[in-house]
Amino acid sequence: MSAKHPIIAITGSSGAGTTTTTNAIRHIFRTLDINSAVVSGDSFHRFTRPEMEIEIRKAQEQGRHISYFGPVANDFALLENLFTQYGIDGTGQTREYLHTFDEAVPFNQMPGTFTPWQDLPSDTDVLFYEGLHGGVKTDEIDVAKHVDLLVGMVPIVNLEWIQKIVRDTTDRGHSREAVMSSIVRSLDDYFQYITPQFSRTHVNFQRVPTVDTSNPFSAREIPTQDESFVVVRFRREMKNINYPYLLQMIDGAFMSRVNTLVVPGGKMGLAMELILTPLIEEILHRGESNKTQLDWLQGK
Secondary structure, eight states: OOSSSOEEEEEOOTTSSHHHHHHHHHHHHHHHTOOEEEEEGGGGBSSOHHHHHHHHHHHHHTTOOOOTTSSSSBOHHHHHHHHHHHHHHSOOEEOOEEOSHHHHGGGTOOTTEEOOOEEOOSSOSEEEEEESOTTOBOSSOBSGGGOSEEEEEOOOHHHHHHHHHHHHHHTSOOOHHHHHHHHHHHHHHIIIIIGGGGGTOSEEEEEEESSOOSOGGGOOSOOOGGGEEEEEEEOTTOOOOOHHHHHHHSTTOEEEETTEEEEEGGGHHHHHHHHHHHHHHHHHHHHHHHHHHHHHHTTO
16 A cells, blocks of 8 residues: 555456446546546456457367456556556556447557557556456465555346346447356356455445346346445444444435445445545545655655
Protein backbone atom coordinates (compact mmCIF):
# COMPACT_ATOMS: atom_id res chain seq x y z
CA MET A 1 0.00 0.00 0.00
CA SER A 2 1.06 3.58 -0.58
CA ALA A 3 -0.02 6.48 1.60
CA LYS A 4 1.28 9.04 -0.88
CA HIS A 5 0.13 7.45 -4.16
CA PRO A 6 -2.88 5.25 -3.29
CA ILE A 7 -4.31 2.46 -5.43
CA ILE A 8 -7.98 1.49 -5.66
CA ALA A 9 -8.85 -1.77 -7.41
CA ILE A 10 -12.10 -3.35 -8.54
CA THR A 11 -11.59 -7.07 -9.03
CA GLY A 12 -13.98 -9.57 -10.50
CA SER A 13 -14.19 -11.99 -13.38
CA SER A 14 -15.31 -10.89 -16.82
CA GLY A 15 -19.07 -10.39 -16.86
CA ALA A 16 -19.26 -10.12 -13.08
CA GLY A 17 -20.65 -6.58 -13.05
CA THR A 18 -17.40 -4.73 -12.48
CA THR A 19 -18.56 -2.06 -14.95
CA THR A 20 -21.39 -1.06 -12.58
CA THR A 21 -18.92 -0.55 -9.78
CA THR A 22 -16.52 1.27 -12.08
CA ASN A 23 -19.23 3.76 -13.05
CA ALA A 24 -20.09 4.35 -9.38
CA ILE A 25 -16.46 5.00 -8.45
CA ARG A 26 -15.92 7.32 -11.40
CA HIS A 27 -18.96 9.31 -10.24
CA ILE A 28 -17.40 9.49 -6.78
CA PHE A 29 -14.15 10.73 -8.35
CA ARG A 30 -16.02 13.48 -10.20
CA THR A 31 -17.91 14.49 -7.06
CA LEU A 32 -14.72 14.65 -4.98
CA ASP A 33 -12.71 16.23 -7.83
CA ILE A 34 -10.23 13.34 -7.85
CA ASN A 35 -7.78 13.07 -10.75
CA SER A 36 -7.28 9.36 -11.42
CA ALA A 37 -5.03 7.24 -13.60
CA VAL A 38 -7.23 4.45 -15.00
CA VAL A 39 -5.80 1.00 -15.75
CA SER A 40 -7.63 -1.96 -17.28
CA GLY A 41 -6.68 -5.47 -16.24
CA ASP A 42 -6.88 -6.61 -19.85
CA SER A 43 -3.77 -4.51 -20.51
CA PHE A 44 -1.77 -7.28 -18.85
CA HIS A 45 -2.89 -10.14 -21.08
CA ARG A 46 0.15 -11.80 -22.65
CA PHE A 47 -1.44 -12.60 -26.01
CA THR A 48 -3.52 -10.97 -28.73
CA ARG A 49 -6.76 -12.80 -29.55
CA PRO A 50 -5.25 -14.75 -32.50
CA GLU A 51 -2.23 -15.66 -30.37
CA MET A 52 -4.50 -16.80 -27.53
CA GLU A 53 -6.46 -19.05 -29.90
CA ILE A 54 -3.19 -20.71 -30.93
CA GLU A 55 -2.18 -21.14 -27.28
CA ILE A 56 -5.55 -22.72 -26.48
CA ARG A 57 -5.20 -25.22 -29.33
CA LYS A 58 -1.64 -26.08 -28.27
CA ALA A 59 -2.78 -26.62 -24.68
CA GLN A 60 -5.65 -28.84 -25.76
CA GLU A 61 -3.30 -30.99 -27.85
CA GLN A 62 -1.11 -31.39 -24.77
CA GLY A 63 -4.01 -32.17 -22.45
CA ARG A 64 -3.73 -28.85 -20.64
CA HIS A 65 -6.14 -25.96 -20.00
CA ILE A 66 -5.41 -22.27 -20.50
CA SER A 67 -7.70 -19.34 -19.74
CA TYR A 68 -7.70 -15.58 -19.23
CA PHE A 69 -7.99 -16.24 -15.48
CA GLY A 70 -4.53 -17.75 -15.07
CA PRO A 71 -0.84 -16.76 -15.18
CA VAL A 72 -0.12 -18.35 -18.57
CA ALA A 73 -2.32 -15.76 -20.27
CA ASN A 74 -1.54 -12.83 -17.94
CA ASP A 75 1.64 -11.15 -16.75
CA PHE A 76 1.03 -10.89 -13.00
CA ALA A 77 4.59 -9.70 -12.35
CA LEU A 78 4.17 -6.78 -14.75
CA LEU A 79 0.95 -5.76 -12.99
CA GLU A 80 2.67 -5.89 -9.60
CA ASN A 81 5.55 -3.84 -10.99
CA LEU A 82 3.09 -1.15 -12.10
CA PHE A 83 1.46 -1.03 -8.66
CA THR A 84 4.87 -0.90 -6.99
CA GLN A 85 6.08 1.90 -9.27
CA TYR A 86 2.92 3.95 -8.88
CA GLY A 87 3.07 3.58 -5.11
CA ILE A 88 6.61 4.94 -5.09
CA ASP A 89 6.34 7.96 -7.37
CA GLY A 90 2.92 8.00 -9.05
CA THR A 91 4.21 6.91 -12.46
CA GLY A 92 3.86 3.84 -14.69
CA GLN A 93 2.72 2.64 -18.09
CA THR A 94 -0.44 1.03 -19.42
CA ARG A 95 -2.13 0.12 -22.70
CA GLU A 96 -5.58 -0.93 -23.92
CA TYR A 97 -6.85 -4.29 -25.13
CA LEU A 98 -9.28 -3.63 -27.99
CA HIS A 99 -12.23 -6.01 -27.64
CA THR A 100 -14.51 -4.87 -30.46
CA PHE A 101 -14.37 -3.27 -33.90
CA ASP A 102 -15.77 -0.05 -32.44
CA GLU A 103 -12.86 0.09 -30.00
CA ALA A 104 -10.28 -0.91 -32.61
CA VAL A 105 -11.25 1.37 -35.54
CA PRO A 106 -9.93 4.64 -33.99
CA PHE A 107 -6.52 2.97 -33.66
CA ASN A 108 -6.60 1.49 -37.18
CA GLN A 109 -6.18 -1.95 -35.63
CA MET A 110 -8.07 -5.24 -35.48
CA PRO A 111 -10.11 -6.33 -32.46
CA GLY A 112 -8.22 -8.52 -30.02
CA THR A 113 -5.01 -6.49 -30.24
CA PHE A 114 -3.25 -4.02 -27.95
CA THR A 115 -2.57 -0.31 -28.26
CA PRO A 116 1.06 0.76 -27.67
CA TRP A 117 2.25 1.22 -24.09
CA GLN A 118 1.89 4.79 -22.85
CA ASP A 119 2.87 6.68 -19.71
CA LEU A 120 0.16 7.24 -17.15
CA PRO A 121 -1.02 10.85 -16.78
CA SER A 122 1.20 12.90 -14.51
CA ASP A 123 0.21 14.30 -11.10
CA THR A 124 -2.74 11.98 -10.49
CA ASP A 125 -4.34 11.56 -7.07
CA VAL A 126 -4.97 7.82 -7.31
CA LEU A 127 -4.50 4.81 -9.58
CA PHE A 128 -7.80 3.09 -10.38
CA TYR A 129 -7.61 -0.53 -11.61
CA GLU A 130 -10.55 -2.54 -12.94
CA GLY A 131 -10.08 -6.12 -14.05
CA LEU A 132 -9.56 -9.76 -13.20
CA HIS A 133 -6.57 -9.67 -10.90
CA GLY A 134 -6.59 -6.66 -8.59
CA GLY A 135 -6.10 -8.93 -5.59
CA VAL A 136 -4.20 -11.86 -7.09
CA LYS A 137 -1.47 -13.61 -5.12
CA THR A 138 0.82 -16.52 -5.96
CA ASP A 139 4.05 -17.94 -4.56
CA GLU A 140 5.98 -15.43 -6.69
CA ILE A 141 3.87 -12.25 -6.67
CA ASP A 142 1.43 -10.41 -4.40
CA VAL A 143 -0.62 -7.76 -6.18
CA ALA A 144 -3.13 -7.42 -3.32
CA LYS A 145 -0.62 -6.04 -0.82
CA HIS A 146 -0.18 -2.87 -2.90
CA VAL A 147 -3.90 -1.98 -2.97
CA ASP A 148 -5.30 0.57 -0.49
CA LEU A 149 -8.95 -0.21 -1.26
CA LEU A 150 -9.77 -3.58 -2.85
CA VAL A 151 -13.40 -4.04 -3.91
CA GLY A 152 -14.75 -7.40 -5.11
CA MET A 153 -17.62 -7.84 -7.55
CA VAL A 154 -18.92 -11.37 -7.04
CA PRO A 155 -22.27 -12.47 -8.44
CA ILE A 156 -23.27 -16.03 -7.60
CA VAL A 157 -21.71 -18.29 -10.19
CA ASN A 158 -24.86 -19.07 -12.21
CA LEU A 159 -25.55 -15.36 -12.61
CA GLU A 160 -21.93 -14.77 -13.58
CA TRP A 161 -22.18 -17.39 -16.30
CA ILE A 162 -25.45 -15.93 -17.60
CA GLN A 163 -23.87 -12.47 -17.79
CA LYS A 164 -20.84 -13.85 -19.63
CA ILE A 165 -22.89 -15.90 -22.10
CA VAL A 166 -25.25 -13.03 -22.95
CA ARG A 167 -22.43 -10.46 -23.21
CA ASP A 168 -20.07 -12.59 -25.30
CA THR A 169 -22.76 -13.77 -27.71
CA THR A 170 -24.48 -10.39 -28.05
CA ASP A 171 -21.63 -7.87 -27.87
CA ARG A 172 -18.58 -9.86 -28.96
CA GLY A 173 -20.02 -12.18 -31.60
CA HIS A 174 -19.02 -15.50 -30.02
CA SER A 175 -21.19 -18.58 -30.42
CA ARG A 176 -22.99 -19.93 -27.36
CA GLU A 177 -21.05 -23.20 -27.73
CA ALA A 178 -17.71 -21.33 -27.76
CA VAL A 179 -18.62 -19.38 -24.61
CA MET A 180 -19.72 -22.54 -22.79
CA SER A 181 -16.45 -24.24 -23.79
CA SER A 182 -14.54 -21.22 -22.47
CA ILE A 183 -16.34 -21.44 -19.12
CA VAL A 184 -15.50 -25.14 -18.72
CA ARG A 185 -11.87 -24.58 -19.76
CA SER A 186 -11.52 -21.74 -17.24
CA LEU A 187 -12.75 -23.52 -14.11
CA ASP A 188 -9.37 -24.63 -12.75
CA ASP A 189 -7.86 -21.14 -13.09
CA TYR A 190 -11.04 -19.59 -11.70
CA PHE A 191 -10.81 -21.65 -8.52
CA GLN A 192 -7.08 -21.02 -8.09
CA TYR A 193 -6.64 -17.37 -9.09
CA ILE A 194 -10.03 -15.59 -9.06
CA THR A 195 -12.00 -16.96 -6.10
CA PRO A 196 -9.24 -16.52 -3.46
CA GLN A 197 -9.08 -12.80 -4.17
CA PHE A 198 -12.45 -12.27 -2.53
CA SER A 199 -11.02 -13.26 0.84
CA ARG A 200 -8.49 -10.41 0.50
CA THR A 201 -10.93 -7.65 -0.40
CA HIS A 202 -11.97 -4.83 1.90
CA VAL A 203 -15.55 -4.91 0.56
CA ASN A 204 -17.44 -7.44 -1.59
CA PHE A 205 -20.63 -6.73 -3.52
CA GLN A 206 -22.33 -10.02 -4.40
CA ARG A 207 -25.47 -9.89 -6.53
CA VAL A 208 -27.97 -12.67 -5.82
CA PRO A 209 -30.93 -12.97 -8.22
CA THR A 210 -34.44 -13.59 -6.93
CA VAL A 211 -35.50 -15.34 -10.15
CA ASP A 212 -34.69 -18.85 -11.33
CA THR A 213 -31.16 -19.19 -12.71
CA SER A 214 -30.94 -22.96 -12.31
CA ASN A 215 -29.77 -23.56 -15.88
CA PRO A 216 -27.55 -20.62 -16.86
CA PHE A 217 -26.74 -22.20 -20.23
CA SER A 218 -30.33 -21.93 -21.42
CA ALA A 219 -30.88 -18.34 -20.21
CA ARG A 220 -31.48 -15.70 -22.87
CA GLU A 221 -31.51 -12.59 -20.68
CA ILE A 222 -29.74 -11.30 -17.58
CA PRO A 223 -31.83 -10.86 -14.43
CA THR A 224 -32.26 -7.16 -13.74
CA GLN A 225 -30.99 -5.39 -10.64
CA ASP A 226 -34.58 -5.09 -9.42
CA GLU A 227 -34.77 -8.90 -9.59
CA SER A 228 -31.81 -9.20 -7.22
CA PHE A 229 -30.44 -8.51 -3.79
CA VAL A 230 -26.87 -7.36 -3.20
CA VAL A 231 -24.93 -8.88 -0.29
CA VAL A 232 -22.25 -6.47 0.92
CA ARG A 233 -19.54 -8.06 3.05
CA PHE A 234 -16.97 -5.90 4.89
CA ARG A 235 -13.63 -7.13 6.18
CA ARG A 236 -14.12 -7.75 9.89
CA GLU A 237 -11.28 -5.50 10.98
CA MET A 238 -12.89 -2.50 9.26
CA LYS A 239 -14.22 -0.54 12.25
CA ASN A 240 -15.11 2.64 10.37
CA ILE A 241 -18.34 1.43 8.72
CA ASN A 242 -21.41 3.33 9.93
CA TYR A 243 -24.00 0.55 9.71
CA PRO A 244 -26.88 2.49 11.34
CA TYR A 245 -26.41 5.31 8.81
CA LEU A 246 -26.43 2.87 5.87
CA LEU A 247 -29.56 1.13 7.17
CA GLN A 248 -31.27 4.51 7.52
CA MET A 249 -30.27 5.74 4.06
CA ILE A 250 -30.96 2.57 2.04
CA ASP A 251 -34.62 1.63 2.06
CA GLY A 252 -35.12 -2.11 2.46
CA ALA A 253 -31.58 -2.81 3.70
CA PHE A 254 -30.92 -5.19 6.58
CA MET A 255 -28.00 -6.84 8.37
CA SER A 256 -27.59 -10.61 7.88
CA ARG A 257 -24.34 -10.84 9.88
CA VAL A 258 -22.33 -8.43 11.99
CA ASN A 259 -20.21 -7.49 8.95
CA THR A 260 -22.76 -8.13 6.20
CA LEU A 261 -25.34 -5.73 4.78
CA VAL A 262 -28.06 -6.80 2.32
CA VAL A 263 -29.62 -4.20 0.03
CA PRO A 264 -32.24 -4.38 -2.75
CA GLY A 265 -30.59 -4.76 -6.15
CA GLY A 266 -32.11 -1.53 -7.43
CA LYS A 267 -30.29 0.32 -4.63
CA MET A 268 -26.86 -1.07 -5.54
CA GLY A 269 -25.54 2.14 -7.08
CA LEU A 270 -26.69 4.19 -4.09
CA ALA A 271 -25.19 1.67 -1.68
CA MET A 272 -21.85 1.74 -3.50
CA GLU A 273 -21.63 5.50 -3.35
CA LEU A 274 -22.65 5.68 0.32
CA ILE A 275 -20.17 2.94 1.28
CA LEU A 276 -17.20 3.76 -0.94
CA THR A 277 -17.19 7.58 -0.78
CA PRO A 278 -16.03 7.87 2.87
CA LEU A 279 -13.51 5.05 2.36
CA ILE A 280 -11.98 6.82 -0.63
CA GLU A 281 -12.01 10.16 1.21
CA GLU A 282 -10.19 8.56 4.13
CA ILE A 283 -7.51 7.07 1.85
CA LEU A 284 -6.88 10.39 0.13
CA HIS A 285 -6.87 12.35 3.41
CA ARG A 286 -4.34 9.92 4.83
CA GLY A 287 -2.21 10.35 1.72
CA GLU A 288 -2.33 14.15 1.91
CA SER A 289 -1.43 14.12 5.60
CA ASN A 290 1.55 11.87 4.97
CA LYS A 291 2.64 13.92 1.97
CA THR A 292 2.52 17.13 4.03
CA GLN A 293 4.53 15.49 6.81
CA LEU A 294 7.10 14.16 4.31
CA ASP A 295 7.45 17.58 2.67
CA TRP A 296 7.96 19.17 6.11
CA LEU A 297 10.65 16.64 7.02
CA GLN A 298 12.40 17.31 3.72
CA GLY A 299 12.23 21.08 4.32
CA LYS A 300 9.99 21.80 1.35
